[in-house]
Amino acid sequence: MLTWRNQTLNTLGQFAELLPASSEAIKRDPLSLDALDFRIWTLLGLGRRAEVGPLVERVRSLDEARGQRWFARIAESYDGDYPAAIRYCIAAAQANESASRGCGFDTFAALGLRREVF
Numbered sequence: 545m546l547t548w549r550n551q552t553l554n555t556l557g558q559f560a561e562l563l564p565a566s567s568e569a570i571k572r573d574p575l576s577l578d579a580l581d582f583r584i585w586t587l588l589g590l591g592r593r594a595e596v597g598p599l600v601e602r603v604r605s606l607d608e609a610r611g612q613r614w615f616a617r618i619a620e621s622y623d624g625d626y627p628a629a630i631r632y633c634i635a636a637a638q639a640n641e642s643a644s645r646g647c648g649f650d651t652f653a654a655l656g657l658r659r660e661v662f
Contacts, residue, residue, distance in 0.1 A: 584600060
């Protein structure tokens with residue numbers, strides 16, 4: 545329920561309320577992957593990249609493939625580290641092949657390897 549609230553706040557542009565709302569969602573359900581995902585997106589959107597590491601580690605402890613996908617996304621989009629992004633995508637696929645689908649598409653495209661994506 546609180547995750548929907550977070551999404552609504554985001555849609556309405558009430559960004560000042562996102563951080564406390566995402567914090568409350570995790571406080572109420574610390575095992576909710578959706579709440580953790582939204583908190584990570586919120587922090588990244590606010591430019592608070594340094595704070596997401598422990599949250600991504602928590603996601604990974606609950607769902608290895610999902611955590612590896614987060615690491616890949618951050619390595620590619622925020623750090624520009626394409627080799628690391630590919631390594632994380634491989635780890636995600638090893639953890640759960642079906643859950644890792646789509647991981648690395650942006651990385652391969654950025655490297656000019658569009659055919660390899662397909």
